[in-house]
Amino acid sequence: MGDTAEFWLRFALICYSAGLIYSFITVIRQRRKLFRPALAAFTVGAAVQLVSIVDAGLTLGRLPVSTVYQMASVVGFCTTLAFLTVYWRYKFESLAVFVFPTVFLLTFVSILGTPVEPWGGQAWSRWWLGIHVVLFLLGYAALSLTSVAGVMYLIQEKELKSKRPSSLYHRLPPLGVLDEMALRTLGVGFVLVTLGLIVASWWAVVDQGPNWIVDPTIALAFVSWLIYLALVFGRITIGWRGRKAAYLSIVGFCFAALTWIVNSGVHSFMNR
Amino acid sequence: MSLLLVGLSHKTAPVEVRERFAVPEDQSGNVARKLLDAPTIEEALVVSTCNRVEYLVRAGGNFRATEEIYEHLIRAQDLAPRDVEPFFYRYSDRDAIRHVFRVASSLDSMVVGEPQILGQVKSALAAAKDAGACGPELEQILTQAFRVARRVRNETGIGQMAVSISYVGVELAKKIFGSLEGRTILIIGAGKMSELAARHLRSAGAARTVVTNRTHARAVELADRFEGRAEPFDRLLQLLTEVDIVISSTGAQKFILDRKTAEGVIAARKNRPIFLVDIAVPRDLDPEINTIDNMFLYDIDDLQQIADSNLDQRRKEAQSAESIVEEEIDKLLRRLKSREAGPAIVSLQDELERVRQAELQRFRGKLDALNPEQKDAVEGLTRSLMKKVAHPSIVMLKHSSHEPDGGRIVEFVKRAFRLPQ
Numbered sequence: 001m002g003d004t005a006e007f008w009l010r011f012a013l014i015c016y017s018a019g020l021i022y023s024f025i026t027v028i029r030q031r032r033k034l035f036r037p038a039l040a041a042f043t044v045g046a047a048v049q050l051v052s053i054v055d056a057g058l059t060l061g062r063l064p065v066s067t068v069y070q071m072a073s074v075v076g077f078c079t080t081l082a083f084l085t086v087y088w089r090y091k092f093e094s095l096a097v098f099v100f101p102t103v104f105l106l107t108f109v110s111i112l113g114t115p116v117e118p119w120g121g122q123a124w125s126r127w128w129l130g131i132h133v134v135l136f137l138l139g140y141a142a143l144s145l146t147s148v149a150g151v152m153y154l155i156q157e158k159e160l161k162s163k164r165p166s167s168l169y170h171r172l173p174p175l176g177v178l179d180e181m182a183l184r185t186l187g188v189g190f191v192l193v194t195l196g197l198i199v200a201s202w203w204a205v206v207d208q209g210p211n212w213i214v215d216p217t218i219a220l221a222f223v224s225w226l227i228y229l230a231l232v233f234g235r236i237t238i239g240w241r242g243r244k245a246a247y248l249s250i251v252g253f254c255f256a257a258l259t260w261i262v263n264s265g266v267h268s269f270m271n272r
Numbered sequence: 273m274s275l276l277l278v279g280l281s282h283k284t285a286p287v288e289v290r291e292r293f294a295v296p297e298d299q300s301g302n303v304a305r306k307l308l309d310a311p312t313i314e315e316a317l318v319v320s321t322c323n324r325v326e327y328l329v330r331a332g333g334n335f336r337a338t339e340e341i342y343e344h345l346i347r348a349q350d351l352a353p354r355d356v357e358p359f360f361y362r363y364s365d366r367d368a369i370r371h372v373f374r375v376a377s378s379l380d381s382m383v384v385g386e387p388q389i390l391g392q393v394k395s396a397l398a399a400a401k402d403a404g405a406c407g408p409e410l411e412q413i414l415t416q417a418f419r420v421a422r423r424v425r426n427e428t429g430i431g432q433m434a435v436s437i438s439y440v441g442v443e444l445a446k447k448i449f450g451s452l453e454g455r456t457i458l459i460i461g462a463g464k465m466s467e468l469a470a471r472h473l474r475s476a477g478a479a480r481t482v483v484t485n486r487t488h489a490r491a492v493e494l495a496d497r498f499e500g501r502a503e504p505f506d507r508l509l510q511l512l513t514e515v516d517i518v519i520s521s522t523g524a525q526k527f528i529l530d531r532k533t534a535e536g537v538i539a540a541r542k543n544r545p546i547f548l549v550d551i552a553v554p555r556d557l558d559p560e561i562n563t564i565d566n567m568f569l570y571d572i573d574d575l576q577q578i579a580d581s582n583l584d585q586r587r588k589e590a591q592s593a594e595s596i597v598e599e600e601i602d603k604l605l606r607r608l609k610s611r612e613a614g615p616a617i618v619s620l621q622d623e624l625e626r627v628r629q630a631e632l633q634r635f636r637g638k639l640d641a642l643n644p645e646q647k648d649a650v651e652g653l654t655r656s657l658m659k660k661v662a663h664p665s666i667v668m669l670k671h672s673s674h675e676p677d678g679g680r681i682v683e684f685v686k687r688a689f690r691l692p693q
Contacts, residue, residue, distance in 0.1 A: 160447060161562060163574045164581065169447065170432055175545065176450030239542030242566045 005059065006111070008052030009073060013107045015045025019100030020194075026097050027187040027232055035093060042100065046080040049107065053077060068214075069113025076106030094237035101194060101229060105222075108198060112205040125207055132200040139192030140256055142185045143228065147253035149182040150246035157243060179241060182249060190232050197225055217262045224255040275413070277368035278341045278360055279319075279326035282382050285359040292349060293359075295320035300396050301403030303344075308405055310340035315407040317414070319375070319396040321389065323382050328372060330409050338362055366601060369413060373597045376417035377424040378431070385430040385586045390421050413604065420600045427596060428589040433582035437575045438472040440582070441549055445473060445517055448547050448568055452477035458515040459483045460508070461522030462494040465551050469519050470498065482515060484508060486522070509533065513540040518548045520556040531560040538567055549575070609673035612682045617669050619691045624658045665689070 018041035022034055053074060056064040064070040083099040086092050152172055159169040172178075204218070231248045234240035240248070280293060295303050300318040307316040307329060315330040331337035345356050363371045374380045376393045397414045400406035406414075425431050434443040445452055455478045459466045462485045470481055481500030484507065485491035491502035503511055508528070512518065522528060529537075534557075538546070548569040550557040555571055562569040632639070632654065639650060665685050672678035685691070 156447070160444070160568055163570065163577065165578060167429075167585075170429065174447045174450040176448060180450070239544070241543040242545065244565065 005052045005056035005064075008048050008055060009107065009111050012045045012049035012052060013104070013111060015041045015048060016100070016104040016107055018042065019045070019096065020104040023097050023100045024191045024194075026236065027190055035096065038100070039087075039096070042080070042096075042103075043084065045103075045107075046077065046084065049073065049077045049080070067113055069110045071110075072106045072113075073110035076103045076110065079103050079106065097236050098229060098233035105194075105197070105225075109201065112201055125203070128199065128203045128206075132196055132203055135192050135196030135199060139189045139196055140260070142189030142192060143249075143253055143256060145185040146182050146189060146249045149178045149185065150249040153178040153182065153246040154243065157246075175242075179245075182245065183235060186228070186232060186235065186249065190228050193225060193228065197221065217259065220255075220259045220262060224252065224259050227252045227255055274331050274337075275328070275365050275368040276331055276337045276341075277326060277328045277363040277371050278338060279324060279371075280359045280361070281324035281326075281380065283380075284361055289359050290323070290325065293325045293345065294322070295325060297395070297399075301399035301405065304400040304405035305403040307341065307344060310337070310344070312336045313340055315410045316405045317396060317400040317410050319393055321392050324375070324380075326371075326375065328368065328410065328413075330407070366605065369601050369604060370597060372413060372417050373420045373600060374594075376414075377421040377593060377597065379424070379590050379593055379597070383435055384583070384590050385433075385435075387425075387431055390418065394418065409608075412608070416600060416604045420597060423596050423600070424593040428593045430586050430589040430593055433585055435579050435583045435586065437572070437579055438469050440575045440578045441469050441519075441570075442472050442476045444568070444570065444578075445478075445547050446476065448545055449516065454479045455516040456480040456482060456514065457500075457517045457519065458511055459494065460518065460520040460528070460556065461485055461524075461552065462487075462490040463521040463551075466519045466521040467494060467497070469549065469551065473517060473519075474498065478517065482511060484511060509537065512537045512546070516544075516546060518546065520548065520550050521552045522556050524552070524556055525554060527558045528556045529561065530558045531564070534558070534561040534564055534567060538564055541566075551575075606673045609678040609682070612679065613669045613672050616682050616686055616691065617666055620662060620665060620669070620685065620689055623689055623691055624662050628654050628658050 018038050022038035025033060053064060056070065056073075060066075063074075065074055079099060080103050083095060083103075086095065153175060155168060156172045156175055156178065159165045159172070160175070200221075227248075231240075231245070231252055234248070235245055280290065282290070285293075295318055297320070300320055304316040304318045307313050307318075307327070312331045313329045314332050317328045319326040319328070327341050329337055329341065342353055342356055342360075345351070346353060349356075371380070376390055378385050378387065378389045381389055393414070397406060397411065401411065434440045442452075445455075449455060452473065455473075457470050457473055457478050457480070459470050459481065462483060470478075474481065481495065481498040482503055483491040483495040483498070483500055484503045484505050485494070486505050488502065488504060491505075494500075495502040512529070520528070543566050545566040545568065548557055548561065548567065550569065550571045553572065557569055557571075559569065559571065561567050632650075639647065642650065665688075668681055669685055672681040675681065
C-alpha cells in the first residue's frame, strides 16, 4: 500500500474512534448521547477511507483486496456504507452500537498490515504486553460475572415459572437485580476486552510483524469478541433480556474460556 | 422462685370463648395489678391478643396461685370454675418459661412466624411495669424472651416466607423486579380482591395505579381511591405494553388475553418483564402465557399453593427454633439460680464471721493473757476453721445453678445455717 493511502487510512481510523467512544458510552452508561457528533465523525471517516482505498487501488493498478489487511479495509468501508445507507433511509440509530466498533476494529486491523519499526527495547514490549493482559483479565472477570448472573437468572426464572419455589428461590436475588448486574458487567467487560484486543493487535504487529493475523487462536479471540458484540447489540437495541440473554452470556463465556485455554501461556507465533 | 402461667389460645379455646376472656389492651396493666391483691401472687403480667390470653405470675411459697387466678377470672366473668378449667392450660417454672419464649417467638401462633405477637408481648410488659405489677424477675424472663424471639428470627427462616395470598403476590413481584419503586400496576376489573392486592403492592413501593373496567364508571371510582387513573377498556392492549404488574379479576367467561396476543405484547414491550396475577374465576388470562419468556403469570391457585408451601416451610423452620428455645431456657435458669446462690453465699459467710466474732468476744478474758504472736495464731486458727466448715456448702451453692433442683439446694443451705430468707 502506498504511503498516502496509509496516511488516509490512519486518518479514517481516528474518525472512527469517535464512533467507538460513542459505543462505549452507550454500553456503560446505558443511555445514548453524543450520537450526532459521532455520526458526523464516522461519515468523514468513511469518505477518508474511500480516498485511501482509491489511492491504494491506483497505486496497485487493481482492486486492493489481495491481503487480509487490504480486505479488512474494504470490508470495513462497505459495512460503513451499508450502515449509512440504512441510517439515511430508516434512521436505525441503535445499529450504530454494533457497527461502530466493528468498523473501527476492521480498519484498525487493516493498518496493521504495514510493517512498523520494532520497539525501542524489551521493556516497552513488556509494558505493552502487560497492559494487554491486565485489560483482558479485568474484562473477562467482568464477563464471568455476567455469566454467573446468567446462571443465577436461569435458576431463579425456573423457580418462578415452576410455581413451586424451593429454598433456592428465597436465597437467590431477584431477577431484576440479576438482569441489571448482567447488563452492567457486560458493558464494562465488553469495553475492557475491546481495548485489550486493540492493544494486543498493536503489540503483535509491532513485535511479530504482519504475520500475527494467521494465528488461529487470534481468530478465536476475535470470534469470542464478536459474540459479545452481538450480545451487547442485542441487549441494548432489540431488548434481549431474560432467558435468551442469559444463555448467550453463558455461551459467550464458554467460548472465551475456550479461547483462553487454547491461548493459555503464549500464542503460537511466539514459539516460532 | 415459682413461676406459673395460666392461659388459653386458639389451640384450646374457640373464638367465642376467647373473646369472653379477652382483656382490652389498655386494661392489661390494671388486671395484672389487681392480681397482686391475691395473697400468694407477687408479680403479674397479662398478655391478651385476639388469639390468646396469658397470665404469667411469680408466686411466693405454696401453689395457691392457680386457684387465685381462676378466682379472678370467675369473679370477672361471673362463671363457675368448671366453665373455665377446660379451656385453660397451666404451666409452671421451666414449662412456663418455655411457653413464654415460644409465644414471643411466634412458634405458638396460628400463623407460625407472624411478627405482630412480639410487639404485643412487649406492650403487655410495658403496661404491667407501668401499673407496678411486674418486678425484676418477670422482666428478666420477658427480656430473655425478646432475645429468643430475635435469635429465632435471625437464625431460622421462620419469618421469611409470605403466607397470605396478597403477600405472596408482593413477594413474587419483588423477586421479579427487585424493587417495586416506580412500578405501575394495572387493575383489570374493579373487584374487592384486586383492590386489596393492589393496596399491598402500593404499600410495598409501587408508584402508580391504572384501572380499567368494562363499566367505566366503576373504574373511575376505584382509580379515585388509589389516586390513580382510569382508562377505557378498549385500550387494554396498549396499557399492557406500559405497565409492570397486572391484577386481573373480571367476570369474563373467556380469556381476555390469549397466548398469541400476549406474545405481541411482550414484543411491543421490548421484553421488559411483566408480572400478571389472575385472581378471576373463571380465569381471565390464558395459563399458556406463563411459558413466554419474561412474562410471569400466576392464578389464584398458584398463589395459594405457594402460601401453603411457605407455611409448611415455616413449620419446618419452627423445629430448629425449638432447640434455640430450649438452649435459652437453660441459660436463663442458670442465670436466675446463680442470682439466688450469690446472695446466699455472701450471707453464709457473714453469718459464720458473726459467730466467730461472738465466740472470740466470749473468750476475750482468757485470750487477753496471750502475747501478740499467740493472738495472731488464734485469729488465724478460727478463720481457717470457719472457712473449712463453710467450704462444702459454698461449693454446693456455686454448683447449684447448673443443677435442675438448684433452687432447693439454696433453700436447704439457708435453712441449715439459719440464714435470713
